[in-house]
Amino acid sequence: MSKEKFPEFVELIKSKGKLFGPVKQKEKYSFEEIKDFSELDFDYQRTIISPKKFITPAKYSTLRFVKFGQTEVLPDDEPQIVMGVHPCDIHAIKILDRLFLGNIKDPYYAKRRENLIIIGHSCLPDDKCVCQSTGTDMVEDGFDLFLTELDDFYLLWVGSDKGLGIAIEAENLLEENVSEEEIQEYVRWQQERSSMFTTSIPSYKYLADIIHLNYDSDVWEQFGEKCLSCGTCSLVCPTCNCFHVDDKIMMNAEEGIRERMLDSCTLPYYSMVAGNHDFRPDRTARLKLYYTHKLKEYIGRWGQPSCVGCGRCIAYCPVDINVITVSNALFEEVCETQEVCDQ
């Protein structure tokens, strides 16, 4: 598709439901509802909150109850379309799908997910992107459409029936045949992009083992001392999905709602169970959970970490605790004691 056709293409997409896309707001980017094409800004690295907000929103109700009855509150049917989603965030949605749509389907997630159309967009990394390490810098599925932006045209990938439907409708905006030259340009762009990554997770291949070997290392204490237990890292991470449930009774004491809100394992009562028993009363134990869960346990369970390298923890933790600083510190620890660092 040539670039001149792009606004018209966006118009067409907008006719399919509520359109959201990356918008610049002062120094940050955010996925916001798009009324006009000019609001979109695809030249971004990361939004503070990932597209998980469309499928596991920060706060929502699941039940309305009165004294002698209750009704389930399901999300409404309105289709939502999110444009400009980067490969890392698409991989994150694939991880969330695995969790929420596995053996036990979460009805609230399922409904939102069904009504979500994902239109991916290519990106160029900054010094905080580590998706190359985690192998999530490219996507083959998990989107409905994906746009790769090259100098003066877009390459459009179709990833689902819904995506195909849109592509067919947009027939007169798209060119069917991709020339050899255009393919060459794409390959060159890919190579150039791959060489732009400046940050990586050290010895990523052995990360699960490194974490295992370091389970009792002092490194965790050092991070625990610094951590503010602010929860930011979980809330911005596109794969973190823990939530907390509370019943809220209205002022009339006659009716109420059950609410789910995003939680974080870095918060003090996260691991508290009935009888006030707390498995992880200190920050060190909680951070260790965050990172071993993401970078070790997931690999054991799914063959892949639950970090997609989006760089949000790197960008937004106020005290620099993130996948890079943690894995670096653990790696150095192993280097001091083992002979595995010179691979």
Add this chain to the structure above:
Amino acid sequence: MWQREKKPVVGIFGFSGCAGDQLAILHMEDSTIDFFTSADIKFFHMAQSHQEVPKVDIALVEGSINTERQLKELKEIREMADVVVALGTCACYGGIQYLGEDVETFKERMEYVYGKSGEVPEFLDLVGQPRPAQPISEYIDVDIMIPGCPISAENFVPIYTKLISGLLPQKYPMPVCVECKYEGNDCFLLHGKYCLGPVTAAGCNATCPSIDISCIGCFGTYEGANYPSMIDKLKEIGLSEEEVIRKLKLFGGNKVEQALKGD
């Protein structure tokens, strides 16, 4: 769904503070009428004129304790109430007036104002002899704390309605940062500006950061606060130790005092 045999008797008592929390209850607009009908409100300092203190099931206590007479009344409330709720940051942690709690200078200040005896003369003594401001938990057992300067309806209502329904409110401490990220805000600390969100209890819906103003901590201390790390962070962005402590103490009351002493 839940058991509620009769409407519990509720009393709202005010000690030293701006009375903003009582006002916040009256200002709940949509919910104000329900507030007066969902429980048996027997005593409401700001809204009712009778002065007889009844026996109550639930006492909502606003303000810090600043005089001998308040202290005596507070103890009486504890005696007769099944549940005592500290309402607002003053009752929970001492409030801004806690800044003047230093016993040594307190005596000096009293002498400066009232002369050598350092006591309020009898003809002026309407509320009892002054004492350094303290949160109510300094003197009595408090069952539930609902901080805020003033409290927010969104935070107050779900806790209160559970209490009047005979249920135990869930305690789940979160800092303002969690609500700030619910709102999708950028973070001051990443742009070299101070913000007390990480050490402040959530409940306000991150009101200030959401309109681009740093949190000054008016909801009091967050149970998971890491003061040493917060102090380091604020020093790193250019505040002096003195400034940092002053900011933390503004609303942090006795909790910040204890934390700084290393308790």
